[in-house]
Structures are given as structure tokens and as C-alpha cells.
Amino acid sequence: MELVPLFSGSSGNATLIRTDNANILIDAGWNCKAIVNALNEVGTNPEDIDAVFITHSHVDHVSGLDVFIRKYPSRLYATEQTFRGIQKRFTKPHTLTPDIVIIPGRETEIAPGLKVKAISTPHDAAGSCCYKIITEDKTCMVMTDMGYVTEDIMSAAKGIDAILIESNYDRRMLVYGDYPEDLKIRIAGDGGHLSNDDCAEAVKLLIDSGTRRFILGHLSENNNTHEKAEQTVCGYLEAFKFKKGKDYELTVANRYEPTPALVF
Ligand SMILES: [Zn+2]
Ligand SMILES: [Zn+2]
Structure with missing residues (x-):
């Protein structure tokens, strides 16, 4: 299995998961051209995407979806509320049949031996969820856009082989930054994002x-900055004697370009 962030951040998100049986795109949060360029850069033909899973209807996760799915038809999956949230963007009608409507807590079979499980996320978009990819011998997860890590999310994530996990903001930068007070409260709230410390x-x-x-x-x-995110997480782990490179591997996803694939 390979976990390949194509771009990641509050400006836009898409992650490619390559398995022996299928290629999955999680979110399509930039324009179609940027998604196609990123896929080409990592050596995957956009025609070879078998399924697109959408986590939620915020623009940084769906902005390129409509054009991408029309140009490169593949199966599109989302929760019913997410479909409703992005319906205005669709120029191609999507009939919400049970085979494409995701129900959190359930697994959907994408190809023989390849399943995707959705887990609800506490986030300020109706029907928001994250996804766990499961093959016969490997698992990975894309876990972003959540105010806190619920028990269900943690129990799904335990022991997985690889994870893309949100490290959205540095608490001091948010508190002392110039965002309006209500936005600061939203980001740090239970329906917002994970801070570097939460991560x-x-x-x-x-x-x-x-x-x-x-x-x-x-x-x-x-x-946030790459350095602050990495230092906060690695510094916290050091207090428990976990050493980067020895006990775990960790990188920070690039905002505007693909991050080297995690192969496992
Ligand atoms: Zn987001
Ligand atoms: Zn969001």
C-alpha cells in the first residue's frame, strides 16, 4: 500500500492511496488541473483512479470534485449529508444509491480484498467523516478535520500501518494571531481542528x-509552520523516549505539492 498526500492544508486537500487492487483518491480539494498535475507527478494516471471518497463538504476538500469526476469518471462516495452539502457544485447528476452513500461505522468493499471504513468526525460540516483503508494485510487512515479524536476514531486507528493525521494549528499562534475571536473559537472548538498538541x-x-x-x-x-508542527509532536514523543527514525517515521505533508509516498 502507498499513502501519497498530493497537497494538504487549509488551502486544499487530496490524498492518493495506491493498493494492488485499486487507486483511491480521498478528497478533491483543488481545481481539477492541479489534481491531475499532482497525480501525474507521482506517476498515477487520473484515468486509473477507481474511487473518490469525500470526507466533508468544505471547499478545501471538494473544489475540484465536479470537474474531476466528469473528466475522469470513477465511483464517488460520501455520506448522504456530504452529498447534500456539495450538490450545488455538481453539474453531473449523482443519484444517491445505497452503493455510493457512505454510512459511518460501516465498511464498503471497493475491489476484491479492499475495503474502506468511514468513521464520523466531530467537525462543523454535516456528515463529516474520515476513512480507513483496509486490505488483507495492510491498513492506513486519513484523519483530518476534527475538533478532537473520538473513541471511535482512536479505536479504528489503533495499530494501523500508516496515517496522515491533522496537525492544524499551534495554540500560541492561534491565540496571539489576528483571526477574529469567533473564528479562533471555532478552530479550537470541538467542531474545529486538531492542534499540534492534540496531534x-x-x-x-x-x-x-x-x-x-x-x-x-x-x-x-x-x-502553524512545518517546524512547529514537527517539533511539537517529536518533542512530546521524546518525553516518552520515542526517537524519530528509530521508534517511528514522521514527515510533514507539503501544502502545494505531492509529499513522497509512504510505502508499506
Ligand atoms: Zn479541511
Ligand atoms: Zn473542514
Whole structure:
């Protein structure tokens, strides 16, 4: 399996998962041309995307979806509420049949031996969820856009082989930054995003459960930096004697270009 962030951050998100049986795109949050360029850059033909899974209807996850899915027809999956949230964007009608409507907590079979499980996320978009990709011997997860890590999310994530996990904001940068007060409250609230500290705590629990490969993603452009995200998480782990490169692998996803694939 390969986990390949194409771009990641509050400006736009798309992640490619390559398996022996199928190629999955999670989110299509930039224009179609940018998605196609990124796919080409990592050596995947856009025609070879078998399924697109949408986490939620915020623009940084769906802005290129309509054009991409028309140009490169593949199966589109989302929760019913997410479909409703993005329906205005569709120029191609999508009949919401049970085979494409995702129900959180359930697994959907995409190809023989390849399943995707949706888990609800606490986030301010109706029907928001994250996805776990499951093959016969490998698992990975894309886990962004959530105010906190619920028990369901943590139990799905425990022991997975690789994860792209949100490390959205540095608490000090958010508090002392110039965002309006109500936006600060939204970001830090239960329906907002994971801070670097929240991410560090989740990564520690995942290392305890046997997970070793991490990509930090969905960084805020204004309230975070690559260095702060990485230092916060790795610094926290060091207090538990976990050493990067020895006990775990960790990179930070690029905002505007593909991040080297995690192969496992
Ligand atoms: Zn987002
Ligand atoms: Zn969002």
C-alpha cells in the first residue's frame, strides 16, 4: 500500500492511496488541473483512479470534485449529508444509491480484498467523516478535520500501518494571531481542528498501539509552520523516549505539492 498526500492544508486537500487492487483518491480539494498535475507527478494516471471518497463538504476538500469526476469518471462516495452539502457544485447528476452513500461505522468493499471504513468526525460540516483503508494485510487512515479524536476514531486507528493525521494549528499562534475571536473559537472548538498538541497526544497513543508511520497534514497557513508542527509532536514523543527514525517515521505533508509516498 502507498499513502501519497498530493497537497494538504487549509488551502486544499487530496490524498492518493495506491493498493494492488485499486487507486483511491480521498478528497478533491483543488481545481481539477492541479489534481491531475499532482497525480501525474507521482506517476498515477487520473484515468486509473477507481474511487473518490469525500470526507466533508468544505471547499478545501471538494473544489475540484465536479470537474474531476466528469473528466475522469470513477465511483464517488460520501455520506448522504456530504452529498447534500456539495450538490450545488455538481453539474453531473449523482443519484444517491445505497452503493455510493457512505454510512459511518460501516465498511464498503471497493475491489476484491479492499475495503474502506468511514468513521464520523466531530467537525462543523454535516456528515463529516474520515476513512480507513483496509486490505488483507495492510491498513492506513486519513484523519483530518476534527475538533478532537473520538473513541471511535482512536479505536479504528489503533495499530494501523500508516496515517496522515491533522496537525492544524499551534495554540500560541492561534491565540496571539489576528483571526477574529469567533473564528479562533471555532478552530479550537470541538467542531474545529486538531492542534499540534492534540496531534502529539494522538500520535503517542498510536505509537503505543504499534503504528510507526506518520505524516502530519492539514496545517494552517496562518497559525502553524512545518517546524512547529514537527517539533511539537517529536518533542512530546521524546518525553516518552520515542526517537524519530528509530521508534517511528514522521514527515510533514507539503501544502502545494505531492509529499513522497509512504510505502508499506
Ligand atoms: Zn479541511
Ligand atoms: Zn473542514
